[in-house]
């Protein structure tokens with residue numbers, strides 16, 4: 317399929333997991349992709365695998381919690397590829413696993429910096445570029461933890477709930493400008509983020525495996541395909557939603 321033929325896309329946190337797979341899926345569908353990540357090795361490896369498969373991609377080292385970096389990331393898309401059509405605000409950190417009274421203040425601030433402010437900077441500078449360029453589609457990563465409370469993830473869940481709300485604001489404010497904004501709420505996806513949690517808290521593996529009504533964990537590709545739908549014209553009348561991709565978890 318070539319759902320993003322001649323489109324320019326930016327994916328944050330594209331050096332690992334869902335972001336990396338989404339960058340690949342976008343490139344496989346014809347997009348030129350700006351791979352943005354704080355992790356240079358992961359970002360460069362993501363670009364290499366896209367280019368090796370005949371796609372077009374460039375890496376820009378980005379700490380998405382820095383407004384200057386976020387702006388430079390968007391400028392890379394405009395300077396290298398002539399504009400911005402699709403932005404996936406994917407980068408996030410999981411933060412600590414702790415009940416509220418034991419959640420460190422610094423850790424809470426860091427989760428908000430990356431998971432909420434990072435998405436806000438992406439929206440702000442991405443929308444500025446799209447206003448110049450005749451519109452586009454923005455997808456931001458929320459989570460089931462932004463829809464319902466998942467114990468011991470208060471900072472992460474609060475940031476994700478705010479991402480879904482920011483998405484509604486962006487959708488409404490720019491509906492007239494051909495800019496769509498949606499979010500995605502994955503359940504449990506087999507990535508480094510989940511592997512780290514299992515390594516630190518082995519008891520969580522069983523819990524993760526039994527979270528979704530559908531068996532097992534999601535594959536990053538299953539999330540990337542949903543992001544592709546929201547990023548492409550297949551979803552031309554969809555804006556302001558948070559799309560669950562969680563094996564039926566929220567239907568319970």
Ligand SMILES: NC(=O)c1ccc[n+]([C@@H]2O[C@H](COP(=O)([O-])OP(=O)(O)OC[C@H]3O[C@@H](n4cnc5c(N)ncnc54)[C@H](O)[C@@H]3O)[C@@H](O)[C@H]2O)c1
Nearest residue numbers: 329331332333334354379380407408457459504505507509
């Ligand atoms: N894996 C899951 O089960 C799951 C479930 C629900 C939602 N999500 C969301 O999906 C998104 C991707 O998660 P993943 O599982 O692929 O995670 P991951 O840890 O595998 O990848 C996250 C990437 O973001 C990058 N990153 C971290 N901080 C950054 C910063 N300040 N600036 C730029 N890049 C930064 C990391 O270097 C990494 O490459 C996240 O928003 C996450 O919250 C994941």
